[in-house]
Amino acid sequence: MIPFRKMHGLGNDFVVVDDRQKTLGVTPARAAAAADRHRGIGCDQFIVLEPPGEGADVFMRIYNPDGSEAEACGNATRCIAHLLMGETGRESVVVRTVRGDLPCQRLPDGTISADMGPPSLEWQDVPLASAMDTTHLPMTVGAVTDPAACSMGNPHVTFFVGDLDRLDWQALGPEAEHHPLLPARANVGFAQVIDTDHIRLAIWERGAGPTLACGSGACATLVNAHRRGLTGRRARIDLPGGTLTLEWRLDGHVLMAGPVATAFTGEFDWDSFAA
Template sequence: MNGAGNAFVLIDARGRSAPLSLPAERVAAIHARHAFDQLLTLETHPVETALLRVWNSDGGEVGACGNGARAAAWLLFEQDGGETLSMSSRGGRLTARRLEDGRAEVNLGRPRLSWRNIPLSRDMDTEALDYEVHLPGGGRLTRPGAVSMGNPHVTFTVSDVSAIPIAQIGPMIEHDILFPQRVNAGFAEIRGSDRIRLRVWERGAGLTQACGTGACAAVVALHRQGKLGRAAEVEVDGGRLGVRWAEDDDVYLTGPVELEGEVDLGGLLS
C-alpha cells in the first residue's frame, strides 16, 4: 500500500493466536524482498477494532505513523465496513472515520509539546528550539519547532525546500544528542496561510515521499510560531495531505491511499 507515496507493507494478522514475532533482522529480510518505508501489522485487540504496530525499514519499532494509520484504517473500512473505528498503538489510541469520498480521516490525538514528552535531553522552549544546523554550502537553519505526534519531530522553516541538502543534514539532526530517541526532521516552505511544501527526513527510514505525522507536526509547530493557520494543505513529494488542528486540540489527517497488490511473505513470518 501507499499513502501519498509513503510505501507500506501491511500484514493483517488479526485472528492469530499469538502476536507476530518481528525482530529487527526479520523486518530487514522483509524489506530486502519488498522495499517499504514502514512495515505495518494489524493484530487482534480485546477492546479496539485492531492493534496497529509500526516498524521502520531499519527494523526499529516506533510509536506512530500517520499515513500508515490512514492506510490501515482505509483497509479496515474496505474489509469490515462501518463509518468509524478505533485502533490501539504504541503512540496511543487512534480513531478514524470514513469520509464520503471513501478516504479515511484519522484522529492522531493531541500533540505533545513539553520538552520531556517529545523528548529532548534538556529543558528547552519547544515553540522555537535554541538549536541550529549549519548547511554544507554556508548558511544555517535555526529555531525549529518541536512536537511529538506519538513520535518526535522538529520542523524548520525554509525559503526554498528544494535547495536544502536534506540527505546530508538529515542524519546529523536525527542523531543529535538533543534527541535521546532520535528525531524526524521536517523542512517546510510556507506558501500561504493554509498551504506549505514539506519534506521530511524520517528516523530509521530516511527521506520519504510523505510523512503523515511529520505533516501534522509541521502544521502544529508553524501555527504555534504564528506562521500558519490551524488547518493547511501540506504538499509532499508523493501528493497532498490535509491537516487540521481542531479547537479540541486533536489533530486530524486526511489524504490519498492506494492498494498496490499482495506480496508473498512465505518463510518470513512466525
C-alpha cells in the same frame, strides 16, 4: 507462506501482514529484512496487525526499516483504517497503536481521515535532552537553524526554510535526526510556508530516511507552524508524494486526511530474506 499487502499513502509505503492469530513469528530483525528495498520486499515501514483488546478494531505495530519500533505513523493508520473498513463494511473504525486509539473515518470524497490525537508540547515529552522552549530550539544543522519541536506520539522537529528547492535537506537529515538535543532521535521536517493555509514539506524519517510523505510529520508541522504564528489551524500540506489536509482543532486533536491505495498483494516466507 505469509500473505502480505503493499499499501501506501501518497507514496509513503508499507508492507502489511496480519498477525491477529499470533502465528507469524515477527521479530525486529525479520521486519527489517522484509523492509529492505534491495533484498526484501521494500517499504518505509513494516506494519503488523495484532489483536486489539477491547475498544478498538485492531492493534497496529510499526517497524522502521532498521528494525526499530515507531510509536506512530499517520499514513499507515489511514491505510489500515481503509483495510478495516473493507473488512467490516463500516465507514469508521478505531486503530490502536502505542500512541493510543486513533479514530478514523471515510470522508465523502473517498479519502480517509485519522484523528491523530493531541500533540505533546513539553520538552520532556518530545523528548529533548534538557529543559527548553519547544517553539525555538538552539539547534543548527548546516544552513538551517531554530527549529520547533513536538511529539505526535513520536518525536518531531521542524525547520522553517525560505526556499525548499534550494535546500539539500537529504544531506542535513541524518545529522539532525541524531543531534545531541534529541536523545530518542527524531523525524525531521523541512517546511516552506507558502501562505497561512499552505505549506510545502519534505521529511527525513527517523530510522527510514527520506520518504515521499509522513503523516505524523505533517501533523507536527502544522502544530509547529501555528505555534510560531506562521499559519492558521488548517492547512494544505504538499509533500513530494502528494497532498494532505490538516486541522489542529480547538480541542487539541490533529486531524489528517488524504488518499490511500493498495499497490499489490503477494506471499513470502522469512527464509527468503536470510542474509
